[in-house]
Amino acid sequence: MNALVEAGVEHVVYCPGSRDAPIGYALADAETAGWLRVYVRLDERSAGFVALGLGRAGCPAALVTTSGTAVANIHPAVLEADAAGVPLIVLSADRPAEMWHTGANQTTVQTGIFGSAPRLSTDVPAGFPADERLDALVLRAVTAATGALSADPGPVHLNVSFRDSLVPDGPWQPQALVPRRVSSFPTAPTPLVMPARTVVVAGDGAGSLARELAQQGGWPLLAEPTSGSRVGDNALTDYQTVLGSELVDDVEAVLVLGHPTLSRPVSRLLARPDVTVVTDRSRWTDVAGVARVVTGPVELAEIDTDPAWLGRWKDADRPVVPTAKQRLCRDIWWACTTPNAPVLVIGASEVIRCFDRFAVPGDIAPTALANRGLAGIDGTIATAIGVGLGTGRPVRVVVGDLTFAHDAMSLLLGETEPEPDVQVVVLDDRGGAIFSGLEHAAAPAPVLRRMFLTPQRLDSAALAHALGASHRRVSPDDLQFLDEPVVGRQVVSVPLT
Numbered sequence: 001m002n003a004l005v006e007a008g009v010e011h012v013v014y015c016p017g018s019r020d021a022p023i024g025y026a027l028a029d030a031e032t033a034g035w036l037r038v039y040v041r042l043d044e045r046s047a048g049f050v051a052l053g054l055g056r057a058g059c060p061a062a063l064v065t066t067s068g069t070a071v072a073n074i075h076p077a078v079l080e081a082d083a084a085g086v087p088l089i090v091l092s093a094d095r096p097a098e099m100w101h102t103g104a105n106q107t108t109v110q111t112g113i114f115g116s117a118p119r120l121s122t123d124v125p126a127g128f129p130a131d132e133r134l135d136a137l138v139l140r141a142v143t144a145a146t147g148a149l150s151a152d153p154g155p156v157h158l159n160v161s162f163r164d165s166l167v168p169d170g171p172w173q174p175q176a177l178v179p180r181r182v183s184s185f186p187t188a189p190t191p192l193v194m195p196a197r198t199v200v201v202a203g204d205g206a207g208s209l210a211r212e213l214a215q216q217g218g219w220p221l222l223a224e225p226t227s228g229s230r231v232g233d234n235a236l237t238d239y240q241t242v243l244g245s246e247l248v249d250d251v252e253a254v255l256v257l258g259h260p261t262l263s264r265p266v267s268r269l270l271a272r273p274d275v276t277v278v279t280d281r282s283r284w285t286d287v288a289g290v291a292r293v294v295t296g297p298v299e300l301a302e303i304d305t306d307p308a309w310l311g312r313w314k315d316a317d318r319p320v321v322p323t324a325k326q327r328l329c330r331d332i333w334w335a336c337t338t339p340n341a342p343v344l345v346i347g348a349s350e351v352i353r354c355f356d357r358f359a360v361p362g363d364i365a366p367t368a369l370a371n372r373g374l375a376g377i378d379g380t381i382a383t384a385i386g387v388g389l390g391t392g393r394p395v396r397v398v399v400g401d402l403t404f405a406h407d408a409m410s411l412l413l414g415e416t417e418p419e420p421d422v423q424v425v426v427l428d429d430r431g432g433a434i435f436s437g438l439e440h441a442a443a444p445a446p447v448l449r450r451m452f453l454t455p456q457r458l459d460s461a462a463l464a465h466a467l468g469a470s471h472r473r474v475s476p477d478d479l480q481f482l483d484e485p486v487v488g489r490q491v492v493s494v495p496l497t
Helices: 002-006 022-034 044-056 073-086 132-146 208-219 246-250 264-269 306-318 323-336 350-358 378-393 401-411 433-437 445-453 462-468
Strands: 011-014 035-039 060-065 090-095 123-124 156-161 190-192 198-202 221-223 253-257 274-281 292-295 298-300 343-346 395-400 423-428 470-475 488-493
Touching: 002 132, 011 022, 011 044, 011 378, 022 035, 022 060, 022 090, 035 488, 044 060, 044 073, 044 090, 044 378, 044 401, 060 253, 060 264, 073 156, 090 132, 123 132, 132 156, 190 292, 190 433, 208 221, 208 253, 208 298, 221 462, 246 401, 298 350, 323 350, 323 395, 323 423, 343 350, 343 378, 350 395, 350 433, 378 395, 378 401, 378 423, 401 462, 401 488, 433 445, 462 470
Parallel strands: 011 035, 011 060, 060 090, 090 156, 123 156, 190 298, 198 221, 198 253, 253 274, 274 292, 343 395, 395 423, 423 488, 470 488
Antiparallel strands: none
């Protein structure tokens, strides 16, 4: 724990167990000393996504588990951290090596359990000296997780073995902390030359650079909700529909930032041979394998503008009459642009696509996040809780009913744990509505209903109350809850059928 704090880790998610008890004792002492903050969770799968949410909030977190299936349960969060480039430091406790392959209780092969996902994976054998060698190993792991030298942040895995006894010999005495951080190398901006009729695509995590480049070049900006750049006069609302028009024939080049995943029209656009990807990571999005890649910071050079180009795209971006769900997503987006608004976390599947088509860009963009690395519906609520713990801000997480059912247990909180301010807005259309808009909608009705839509009969009020959260049921037109503060754990259910 001393080495972790010195390397810059200030948040730890801890899952109780016997084999990881030595770490638990150390965490309790370190938290008492004011070195770090500890969050105790029962469910390792949920804990993994809480740690992921902390990482998304800019607070790289360690995640501690006991041995056995506990380690396997955090695999989904590790995969998302890998794909999304989010720091995650996994510390799994283990039996000593002499107990491996013997049939010993709660013992399996934990080394390499996460495959190729970790940036670093190693064993810390029982009896490893707690000296500068351990400091160096932990610093190397944290540096790999943050991508400070590799431009490739993601998960790391330290498998730490302990022999009995698993309780401390005596009281712990705080040591002097010596910060040990590794800084990335500054790089000069790369000159970027683009033609006048360029289109900027901003995917998840693109940041403000996408907006800045679009403004400098006078180009249309096709920004996903979690890009961090869906704001300003260059950003379009329903760019998916515009991409079906003849304007696409006049595009001379496409500039891509972030990780775009939400629409097939954009995927077709990115299959062109004139795509340029700007990235600060050593991994980038180029599904078609045709892009020119520019790394690091960039600056436009020799700007050749077409004054009419942006106007043509803005004229084609006409409003579409929204459904009740789409209208609510639009209104939630606007509510999250106000001063002191909650952080917005958006669930996967159809929900984020509603935001993508109907969230109107304004002068201010919400702080909007989502798990778009592998775009699963699992762990969304836990991620939102982690985001709130990391930012210190209330969080509003918008999910479908299946996503809520999948991760509702993340609302369960121990009596000694700090209460997160998280509001879960459940858009309840009784099933996987996204499939109604895909090619699977042509399946026979019984097949579509059972194999794809999978409607559930879930009493969200009873479930919320059982988990210690408040609950209210509102109509799609009742927006009063958006004006009220988010305090504690809240579930707001919005029936749509």
